[in-house]
Amino acid sequence: xxxxxxxxxxxxxxxxxxxxxxxxxxxxxxxxxxxxxxxxxxxxxxxxxxxxxxxxxxxxxxxxxxxxxxxxxxxxxxxxxxxxxxxxxxxxxxxxxxxxxxxxxxxxxxxxxxxxxxxxxxxxxxxxxxxxxxxxxxxxxxxxxxxxxxxxxxxxxxxxxxxxxxxxxxxxxxxxxxxxxxxxxxxxxxxxxxxxxxxxxxxxxxxxxxxxxxxxxxxxxxxxxxxxxxxxxxxxxxxxxxxxxxxxxxxxxxx
Amino acid sequence: xxxxxxxxxxxxxxxxxxxxxxxxxxxxxxxxxxxxxxxxxxxxxxxxxxxxxxxxxxxxxxxxxxxxx
Numbered sequence: 643x644x645x646x647x648x649x650x651x652x653x654x655x656x657x658x659x660x661x662x663x664x665x666x667x668x669x670x671x672x673x674x675x676x677x678x679x680x681x682x683x684x685x686x687x688x689x690x691x692x693x694x695x696x697x698x699x700x701x702x703x704x705x706x707x708x709x710x711x712x713x714x715x716x717x718x719x720x721x722x723x724x725x726x727x728x729x730x731x732x733x734x735x736x737x738x739x740x741x742x743x744x745x746x747x748x749x750x751x752x753x754x755x756x757x758x759x760x761x762x763x764x765x766x767x768x769x770x771x772x773x774x775x776x777x778x779x780x781x782x783x784x785x786x787x788x789x790x791x792x793x794x795x796x797x798x799x800x801x802x803x804x805x806x807x808x809x810x811x812x813x814x815x816x817x818x819x820x821x822x823x824x825x826x827x828x829x830x831x832x833x834x835x836x837x838x839x840x841x842x843x844x845x846x847x848x849x850x851x852x853x854x855x856x857x858x859x860x861x862x863x864x865x866x867x868x869x870x871x872x873x874x875x876x877x878x879x880x881x882x883x884x885x886x887x888x889x890x891x892x893x894x895x896x897x
Numbered sequence: 898x899x900x901x902x903x904x905x906x907x908x909x910x911x912x913x914x915x916x917x918x919x920x921x922x923x924x925x926x927x928x929x930x931x932x933x934x935x936x937x938x939x940x941x942x943x944x945x946x947x948x949x950x951x952x953x954x955x956x957x958x959x960x961x962x963x964x965x966x
Protein backbone atom coordinates (compact mmCIF):
# COMPACT_ATOMS: atom_id res chain seq x y z
CA UNK A 643 0.00 0.00 0.00
CA UNK A 644 1.28 3.45 -0.89
CA UNK A 645 2.60 5.60 1.91
CA UNK A 646 1.34 9.02 0.90
CA UNK A 647 3.66 10.90 3.27
CA UNK A 648 6.45 9.57 1.01
CA UNK A 649 4.76 9.27 -2.40
CA UNK A 650 3.44 12.87 -2.39
CA UNK A 651 6.75 14.63 -1.63
CA UNK A 652 8.64 12.15 -3.89
CA UNK A 653 6.44 12.94 -6.90
CA UNK A 654 6.56 16.68 -6.17
CA UNK A 655 10.38 16.61 -5.83
CA UNK A 656 10.79 14.70 -9.12
CA UNK A 657 8.24 16.92 -10.90
CA UNK A 658 9.83 20.18 -9.75
CA UNK A 659 13.42 19.03 -10.35
CA UNK A 660 12.43 17.95 -13.85
CA UNK A 661 10.54 21.21 -14.44
CA UNK A 662 13.58 23.31 -13.51
CA UNK A 663 16.13 21.26 -15.44
CA UNK A 664 13.85 20.96 -18.48
CA UNK A 665 13.50 24.74 -18.59
CA UNK A 666 17.31 25.08 -18.54
CA UNK A 667 17.79 22.38 -21.21
CA UNK A 668 15.04 23.90 -23.37
CA UNK A 669 16.99 27.16 -23.59
CA UNK A 670 19.90 25.39 -25.31
CA UNK A 671 17.64 23.24 -27.51
CA UNK A 672 15.78 26.35 -28.70
CA UNK A 673 19.06 28.18 -29.32
CA UNK A 674 20.44 25.30 -31.39
CA UNK A 675 17.15 24.83 -33.25
CA UNK A 676 16.82 28.52 -34.07
CA UNK A 677 20.39 29.04 -35.27
CA UNK A 678 21.53 25.62 -36.58
CA UNK A 679 18.21 23.98 -37.54
CA UNK A 680 15.75 21.70 -35.78
CA UNK A 681 17.08 18.41 -37.12
CA UNK A 682 20.35 18.41 -35.11
CA UNK A 683 18.52 19.88 -32.11
CA UNK A 684 16.01 17.02 -32.08
CA UNK A 685 18.65 14.34 -32.79
CA UNK A 686 20.79 15.55 -29.87
CA UNK A 687 17.78 15.84 -27.56
CA UNK A 688 16.37 12.46 -28.56
CA UNK A 689 19.69 10.67 -28.08
CA UNK A 690 20.18 12.20 -24.62
CA UNK A 691 16.60 11.36 -23.59
CA UNK A 692 17.16 7.77 -24.70
CA UNK A 693 20.34 7.45 -22.62
CA UNK A 694 18.59 9.01 -19.60
CA UNK A 695 15.58 6.68 -19.95
CA UNK A 696 17.94 3.69 -20.16
CA UNK A 697 19.72 4.85 -16.98
CA UNK A 698 16.40 4.94 -15.10
CA UNK A 699 15.26 1.61 -16.57
CA UNK A 700 18.51 -0.17 -15.67
CA UNK A 701 19.68 1.52 -12.45
CA UNK A 702 16.24 1.92 -10.85
CA UNK A 703 15.30 -1.76 -10.61
CA UNK A 704 18.96 -2.76 -10.01
CA UNK A 705 19.11 -0.61 -6.88
CA UNK A 706 16.03 -2.45 -5.64
CA UNK A 707 18.25 -5.53 -5.18
CA UNK A 708 20.52 -3.74 -2.68
CA UNK A 709 19.60 -4.21 1.02
CA UNK A 710 17.39 -1.34 2.14
CA UNK A 711 19.59 -0.21 5.08
CA UNK A 712 22.63 0.03 2.77
CA UNK A 713 20.56 1.97 0.23
CA UNK A 714 19.19 4.30 2.90
CA UNK A 715 22.67 5.23 4.12
CA UNK A 716 24.49 5.51 0.77
CA UNK A 717 21.69 7.09 -1.25
CA UNK A 718 20.70 9.13 1.79
CA UNK A 719 24.22 10.60 2.01
CA UNK A 720 24.31 11.38 -1.72
CA UNK A 721 20.84 12.91 -1.55
CA UNK A 722 21.90 14.99 1.45
CA UNK A 723 24.87 16.43 -0.48
CA UNK A 724 22.68 17.03 -3.55
CA UNK A 725 19.76 18.56 -1.64
CA UNK A 726 21.92 20.79 0.56
CA UNK A 727 23.83 21.98 -2.52
CA UNK A 728 20.57 23.09 -4.16
CA UNK A 729 19.24 24.60 -0.93
CA UNK A 730 22.48 26.51 -0.35
CA UNK A 731 22.40 27.89 -3.88
CA UNK A 732 18.72 28.85 -3.57
CA UNK A 733 19.32 30.64 -0.24
CA UNK A 734 22.32 32.56 -1.60
CA UNK A 735 20.41 33.54 -4.75
CA UNK A 736 17.36 34.65 -2.75
CA UNK A 737 19.63 36.70 -0.50
CA UNK A 738 21.21 38.33 -3.55
CA UNK A 739 24.68 36.96 -2.84
CA UNK A 740 24.87 35.17 -6.19
CA UNK A 741 23.05 36.32 -9.31
CA UNK A 742 19.86 34.61 -10.45
CA UNK A 743 20.06 32.64 -13.70
CA UNK A 744 18.56 34.58 -16.59
CA UNK A 745 17.33 32.16 -19.28
CA UNK A 746 16.83 34.99 -21.80
CA UNK A 747 20.47 36.04 -21.38
CA UNK A 748 21.66 32.42 -21.66
CA UNK A 749 19.59 32.06 -24.86
CA UNK A 750 21.01 35.27 -26.36
CA UNK A 751 24.58 34.23 -25.56
CA UNK A 752 24.07 30.71 -26.95
CA UNK A 753 22.50 31.92 -30.21
CA UNK A 754 25.33 34.42 -30.75
CA UNK A 755 27.96 31.74 -30.12
CA UNK A 756 26.22 29.11 -32.28
CA UNK A 757 25.67 31.65 -35.07
CA UNK A 758 29.36 32.53 -35.05
CA UNK A 759 30.35 28.85 -35.17
CA UNK A 760 27.90 28.21 -38.00
CA UNK A 761 29.99 30.23 -40.43
CA UNK A 762 32.08 27.68 -42.24
CA UNK A 763 29.85 24.70 -41.37
CA UNK A 764 28.95 23.06 -44.65
CA UNK A 765 28.35 19.46 -43.55
CA UNK A 766 24.79 18.15 -43.62
CA UNK A 767 25.48 16.28 -40.37
CA UNK A 768 25.95 19.14 -37.88
CA UNK A 769 27.84 17.25 -35.18
CA UNK A 770 28.63 20.38 -33.14
CA UNK A 771 24.94 21.27 -32.89
CA UNK A 772 23.97 17.68 -32.06
CA UNK A 773 26.70 17.51 -29.40
CA UNK A 774 25.60 20.83 -27.89
CA UNK A 775 21.99 19.72 -27.40
CA UNK A 776 23.04 16.22 -26.31
CA UNK A 777 25.37 17.65 -23.66
CA UNK A 778 22.83 20.20 -22.39
CA UNK A 779 20.01 17.65 -22.10
CA UNK A 780 22.33 15.04 -20.56
CA UNK A 781 23.75 17.45 -17.97
CA UNK A 782 20.37 18.76 -16.86
CA UNK A 783 18.76 15.34 -17.20
CA UNK A 784 21.35 13.61 -15.00
CA UNK A 785 20.18 15.66 -12.02
CA UNK A 786 16.58 14.60 -12.65
CA UNK A 787 17.59 10.97 -13.17
CA UNK A 788 19.51 11.01 -9.90
CA UNK A 789 16.52 12.44 -7.99
CA UNK A 790 14.12 9.94 -9.61
CA UNK A 791 16.35 6.90 -9.07
CA UNK A 792 17.47 7.86 -5.56
CA UNK A 793 14.08 8.83 -4.21
CA UNK A 794 12.30 6.15 -6.23
CA UNK A 795 14.49 3.23 -5.23
CA UNK A 796 14.76 3.97 -1.50
CA UNK A 797 11.16 5.08 -1.03
CA UNK A 798 9.77 2.42 -3.39
CA UNK A 799 8.26 5.20 -5.52
CA UNK A 800 10.20 4.74 -8.76
CA UNK A 801 7.15 4.68 -11.03
CA UNK A 802 5.32 7.68 -9.49
CA UNK A 803 8.58 9.68 -9.41
CA UNK A 804 9.33 8.78 -13.05
CA UNK A 805 5.82 9.81 -14.09
CA UNK A 806 6.17 13.10 -12.17
CA UNK A 807 9.47 13.88 -13.91
CA UNK A 808 8.16 12.88 -17.36
CA UNK A 809 5.02 15.01 -17.01
CA UNK A 810 7.11 18.07 -16.11
CA UNK A 811 9.43 17.47 -19.06
CA UNK A 812 6.54 17.14 -21.54
CA UNK A 813 4.84 20.20 -20.05
CA UNK A 814 7.97 22.34 -20.50
CA UNK A 815 8.44 21.08 -24.08
CA UNK A 816 4.83 21.90 -25.01
CA UNK A 817 4.89 25.38 -23.46
CA UNK A 818 8.41 26.12 -24.72
CA UNK A 819 7.71 25.19 -28.32
CA UNK A 820 4.30 26.91 -28.23
CA UNK A 821 5.86 30.16 -27.03
CA UNK A 822 8.96 29.55 -29.17
CA UNK A 823 11.24 31.27 -26.66
CA UNK A 824 13.04 30.39 -23.42
CA UNK A 825 10.86 30.21 -20.32
CA UNK A 826 12.54 33.12 -18.58
CA UNK A 827 9.63 33.84 -16.24
CA UNK A 828 9.62 30.46 -14.51
CA UNK A 829 10.45 31.05 -10.81
CA UNK A 830 13.62 28.98 -11.08
CA UNK A 831 14.95 29.82 -7.64
CA UNK A 832 11.65 28.96 -5.93
CA UNK A 833 11.75 25.57 -7.70
CA UNK A 834 15.36 25.04 -6.63
CA UNK A 835 14.49 26.02 -3.06
CA UNK A 836 11.54 23.58 -2.94
CA UNK A 837 13.47 20.67 -4.46
CA UNK A 838 16.39 21.37 -2.12
CA UNK A 839 14.07 21.22 0.89
CA UNK A 840 12.27 18.03 -0.24
CA UNK A 841 15.41 16.15 -1.26
CA UNK A 842 17.25 17.15 1.94
CA UNK A 843 14.26 16.06 4.02
CA UNK A 844 14.15 12.62 2.37
CA UNK A 845 17.93 12.32 2.74
CA UNK A 846 17.98 13.07 6.47
CA UNK A 847 14.96 10.84 7.12
CA UNK A 848 16.45 7.86 5.27
CA UNK A 849 19.98 8.37 6.63
CA UNK A 850 18.64 8.14 10.17
CA UNK A 851 16.47 5.13 9.32
CA UNK A 852 19.47 3.40 7.73
CA UNK A 853 21.63 4.12 10.79
CA UNK A 854 18.94 2.66 13.04
CA UNK A 855 17.90 6.02 14.56
CA UNK A 856 14.16 6.14 15.12
CA UNK A 857 12.10 9.24 14.34
CA UNK A 858 9.47 10.63 16.68
CA UNK A 859 6.17 10.20 14.82
CA UNK A 860 7.63 7.51 12.49
CA UNK A 861 6.91 8.22 8.78
CA UNK A 862 5.01 11.43 9.55
CA UNK A 863 8.32 12.88 10.78
CA UNK A 864 9.21 13.63 7.15
CA UNK A 865 6.51 16.31 7.05
CA UNK A 866 7.98 17.86 10.20
CA UNK A 867 11.48 17.79 8.70
CA UNK A 868 10.15 19.55 5.58
CA UNK A 869 8.44 22.23 7.69
CA UNK A 870 11.55 22.84 9.81
CA UNK A 871 13.82 22.98 6.73
CA UNK A 872 11.53 25.57 5.10
CA UNK A 873 11.53 27.69 8.26
CA UNK A 874 15.32 27.42 8.65
CA UNK A 875 15.98 28.19 4.97
CA UNK A 876 13.69 31.25 5.01
CA UNK A 877 15.33 32.44 8.24
CA UNK A 878 18.82 31.81 6.82
CA UNK A 879 17.93 33.81 3.70
CA UNK A 880 16.95 36.80 5.85
CA UNK A 881 20.04 36.40 7.99
CA UNK A 882 22.35 36.28 4.95
CA UNK A 883 20.55 39.20 3.32
CA UNK A 884 20.94 41.34 6.43
CA UNK A 885 24.54 40.35 7.04
CA UNK A 886 25.72 40.66 3.42
CA UNK A 887 27.00 44.11 2.62
CA UNK A 888 25.88 44.25 -1.01
CA UNK A 889 22.34 44.89 -2.34
CA UNK A 890 20.39 42.01 -4.03
CA UNK A 891 21.89 40.95 -7.39
CA UNK A 892 18.57 41.09 -9.17
CA UNK A 893 15.04 42.13 -8.40
CA UNK A 894 12.45 39.37 -8.24
CA UNK A 895 14.54 36.62 -6.61
CA UNK A 896 12.20 34.26 -4.87
CA UNK A 897 12.56 32.17 -1.76
CA UNK B 898 40.30 10.15 -21.53
CA UNK B 899 39.05 13.75 -21.59
CA UNK B 900 35.48 12.49 -21.86
CA UNK B 901 35.91 10.30 -18.76
CA UNK B 902 37.40 13.21 -16.81
CA UNK B 903 34.54 15.49 -17.93
CA UNK B 904 31.87 12.95 -16.98
CA UNK B 905 33.58 12.36 -13.61
CA UNK B 906 33.73 16.11 -12.93
CA UNK B 907 30.05 16.46 -13.85
CA UNK B 908 29.12 13.61 -11.52
CA UNK B 909 31.07 15.14 -8.64
CA UNK B 910 29.49 18.49 -9.46
CA UNK B 911 26.05 16.97 -8.87
CA UNK B 912 26.87 16.68 -5.19
CA UNK B 913 29.66 19.14 -4.44
CA UNK B 914 29.66 22.85 -5.16
CA UNK B 915 31.17 24.12 -1.94
CA UNK B 916 33.76 21.63 -0.70
CA UNK B 917 33.51 22.77 2.91
CA UNK B 918 29.76 22.08 3.05
CA UNK B 919 30.17 18.61 1.58
CA UNK B 920 33.09 17.66 3.84
CA UNK B 921 31.41 18.96 7.00
CA UNK B 922 28.19 17.09 6.21
CA UNK B 923 30.06 13.82 5.58
CA UNK B 924 32.16 14.24 8.74
CA UNK B 925 29.11 15.15 10.85
CA UNK B 926 27.10 12.15 9.61
CA UNK B 927 30.12 9.91 10.29
CA UNK B 928 30.56 11.27 13.81
CA UNK B 929 26.83 11.03 14.53
CA UNK B 930 26.67 7.46 13.22
CA UNK B 931 29.57 6.34 15.43
CA UNK B 932 29.05 8.45 18.54
CA UNK B 933 25.31 8.91 19.06
CA UNK B 934 24.54 5.23 19.79
CA UNK B 935 27.24 5.37 22.52
CA UNK B 936 26.10 8.61 24.14
CA UNK B 937 23.94 7.95 27.23
CA UNK B 938 20.84 9.83 26.09
CA UNK B 939 17.37 8.67 25.09
CA UNK B 940 17.82 7.04 21.64
CA UNK B 941 14.78 8.87 20.30
CA UNK B 942 16.97 12.01 20.25
CA UNK B 943 19.59 10.51 17.89
CA UNK B 944 17.74 11.36 14.67
CA UNK B 945 16.83 14.83 15.92
CA UNK B 946 20.47 15.57 16.85
CA UNK B 947 21.75 14.39 13.45
CA UNK B 948 19.14 16.58 11.73
CA UNK B 949 19.99 19.60 13.90
CA UNK B 950 23.68 19.22 13.06
CA UNK B 951 23.00 19.16 9.31
CA UNK B 952 20.84 22.29 9.61
CA UNK B 953 23.50 24.08 11.67
CA UNK B 954 26.18 23.23 9.07
CA UNK B 955 24.00 24.63 6.26
CA UNK B 956 23.19 27.85 8.12
CA UNK B 957 26.82 28.44 9.09
CA UNK B 958 27.88 27.82 5.48
CA UNK B 959 25.43 30.26 3.88
CA UNK B 960 26.11 32.97 6.47
CA UNK B 961 29.85 32.59 5.88
CA UNK B 962 29.34 32.65 2.11
CA UNK B 963 27.21 35.78 2.44
CA UNK B 964 29.96 37.59 4.34
CA UNK B 965 32.68 36.37 1.98
CA UNK B 966 31.04 37.25 -1.34
